[in-house]
Amino acid sequence: MAFPSFMEILDFIGTFAFAISGIRLASAKQFDLFGAYVVGVVTAIGGGTLRDLMLGVTPIWMTNPMYLICSGIALVWVIVFGKRIINHQVTFFIFDTIGLALFTVVGVEKTLAMGFPLWVAVIMGTITGAAGGVFRDVFINEIPLIFRKEIYALACIIGGLCYGLCGWLGIGSVINECISGACVFLVRILAVKYHLGLPILKGEDE
Amino acid sequence: MAFPSFMEILDFIGTFAFAISGIRLASAKQFDLFGAYVVGVVTAIGGGTLRDLMLGVTPIWMTNPMYLICSGIALVWVIVFGKRIINHQVTFFIFDTIGLALFTVVGVEKTLAMGFPLWVAVIMGTITGAAGGVFRDVFINEIPLIFRKEIYALACIIGGLCYGLCGWLGIGSVINECISGACVFLVRILAVKYHLGLPILKGEDE
Amino acid sequence: MAFPSFMEILDFIGTFAFAISGIRLASAKQFDLFGAYVVGVVTAIGGGTLRDLMLGVTPIWMTNPMYLICSGIALVWVIVFGKRIINHQVTFFIFDTIGLALFTVVGVEKTLAMGFPLWVAVIMGTITGAAGGVFRDVFINEIPLIFRKEIYALACIIGGLCYGLCGWLGIGSVINECISGACVFLVRILAVKYHLGLPILKGEDE
Numbered sequence: 159m160a161f162p163s164f165m166e167i168l169d170f171i172g173t174f175a176f177a178i179s180g181i182r183l184a185s186a187k188q189f190d191l192f193g194a195y196v197v198g199v200v201t202a203i204g205g206g207t208l209r210d211l212m213l214g215v216t217p218i219w220m221t222n223p224m225y226l227i228c229s230g231i232a233l234v235w236v237i238v239f240g241k242r243i244i245n246h247q248v249t250f251f252i253f254d255t256i257g258l259a260l261f262t263v264v265g266v267e268k269t270l271a272m273g274f275p276l277w278v279a280v281i282m283g284t285i286t287g288a289a290g291g292v293f294r295d296v297f298i299n300e301i302p303l304i305f306r307k308e309i310y311a312l313a314c315i316i317g318g319l320c321y322g323l324c325g326w327l328g329i330g331s332v333i334n335e336c337i338s339g340a341c342v343f344l345v346r347i348l349a350v351k352y353h354l355g356l357p358i359l360k361g362e363d364e
Numbered sequence: 365m366a367f368p369s370f371m372e373i374l375d376f377i378g379t380f381a382f383a384i385s386g387i388r389l390a391s392a393k394q395f396d397l398f399g400a401y402v403v404g405v406v407t408a409i410g411g412g413t414l415r416d417l418m419l420g421v422t423p424i425w426m427t428n429p430m431y432l433i434c435s436g437i438a439l440v441w442v443i444v445f446g447k448r449i450i451n452h453q454v455t456f457f458i459f460d461t462i463g464l465a466l467f468t469v470v471g472v473e474k475t476l477a478m479g480f481p482l483w484v485a486v487i488m489g490t491i492t493g494a495a496g497g498v499f500r501d502v503f504i505n506e507i508p509l510i511f512r513k514e515i516y517a518l519a520c521i522i523g524g525l526c527y528g529l530c531g532w533l534g535i536g537s538v539i540n541e542c543i544s545g546a547c548v549f550l551v552r553i554l555a556v557k558y559h560l561g562l563p564i565l566k567g568e569d570e
Numbered sequence: 571m572a573f574p575s576f577m578e579i580l581d582f583i584g585t586f587a588f589a590i591s592g593i594r595l596a597s598a599k600q601f602d603l604f605g606a607y608v609v610g611v612v613t614a615i616g617g618g619t620l621r622d623l624m625l626g627v628t629p630i631w632m633t634n635p636m637y638l639i640c641s642g643i644a645l646v647w648v649i650v651f652g653k654r655i656i657n658h659q660v661t662f663f664i665f666d667t668i669g670l671a672l673f674t675v676v677g678v679e680k681t682l683a684m685g686f687p688l689w690v691a692v693i694m695g696t697i698t699g700a701a702g703g704v705f706r707d708v709f710i711n712e713i714p715l716i717f718r719k720e721i722y723a724l725a726c727i728i729g730g731l732c733y734g735l736c737g738w739l740g741i742g743s744v745i746n747e748c749i750s751g752a753c754v755f756l757v758r759i760l761a762v763k764y765h766l767g768l769p770i771l772k773g774e775d776e
Binding site for chain 1: 429
Binding site: 417418420480483484487498502505506507508510511512513517518561562563564565 | 601604605608619626709
């Protein structure tokens, strides 16, 4: 058992924050403890699992129990601190955005490392970051938020393209990770701060 | 970059038509541009992706960007022409049915080529043609249409069985593709024209 | 064509019972015959299919047509006997619980046989037993029951841990299957009889 690397610690923080978001929404729908935990886990690892299935590799959570443990800690956290969490909306937004940034970079790198072209890697990065939230919303029987809210998945796409650009410019792996992750982070923060969103599609009156 | 084959052109027409159907339904639910695009893509390639995951091969859209590009063209189409599309219901119904027919044949052939028996191939053909619409309806939070509407998936099943029959009779691949595709097309057209549907199951009063 | 083994017969009984549960719920939502059949099939084999995709092997239903045939018999059963089924709630609850117990044991064994650690096997057993019901509820557009009802998935988890414990104690495969399956069965029966459930999570007033 070695000490976790810096990237792993960030990965676990992202998992924790994503799990919290799933558990909080499940608690608003009167889920029991098990149901809330499952929704938390799916929010945290659903995107990475879908990515790994499409890449044809063993889903990441099956190789390291930390993802399930982090989700369990998130459940205990919500049980213990309950309503006080509301007062830390900003903290959790920051955590969630760190998770989004990191998951995107991890997804892009893993896909490129398997020899797929950049456009596939950008989509896989976006799926890693954003698909868990879609599964969460399907489970709690809501229309997925990211299809209607301010910019979210677009931040992943921009970050993924940034990664490709930096790679093309010959920027090394670690620095590229930092730049691309920061790019996702900034786009998301700015989108929420200035209420930036994509236009609503109105094709028909129905 | 070679010219696309006749089959590929039909494939792209089917993708375009399926994407339009997803984007139109998403626009009725106030999705933003990104959300509408995702629903369009999932409608178009969701069935083929599920098939490829179960067959254990890389999903088709990861090997050729044309599927995502066709879906993008569909999005632009809906943005530009908007309401006028309503006046072309019949045109889109024809496109959609061509897509259904072709996707079914592609799914059956791919599965048989991997050595699976006919009954698996028929199911895979049906999944290729019909599962994308199920994912679409889950995302827009509706009960999947194909479970309640006129004959849709049954057309795929009949076409798949037709493919098996023709193969058993020794009919060559290209002619078989045409006959089976036409079979799917005709069953679907006749079902809609004469409002043919399967009986509703009423097991219990609830 | 050999005679089915005792385990296979139990497997088919479980498939039949799970398919009935899907078909009954679909009939309450006015699904047509095809839609009801699909929901029945997905309830019965959805969990095993998800497990096999994550394990990286061909989904079990693609290797043996019995799963689809059992689901077809379940459909005919509901059509023929209709409302009278209501009077056999207890019988079907017993069948369903046998299915749950057996699917859990099958999932745990298959995962351990592929070299994964026990904690992955327990999760895979739970997915095999419980995920089909989640897919069913997503298709009929309801919040999954197992996230809110009495103990269900927890019975799978306890059974899976029991399997690991017995294996650690050196108890042979067949006896271990019986003990662990009985464990799932008993936990589920007791939970329903005494209305045991997990606490509802109330993190926030919303």
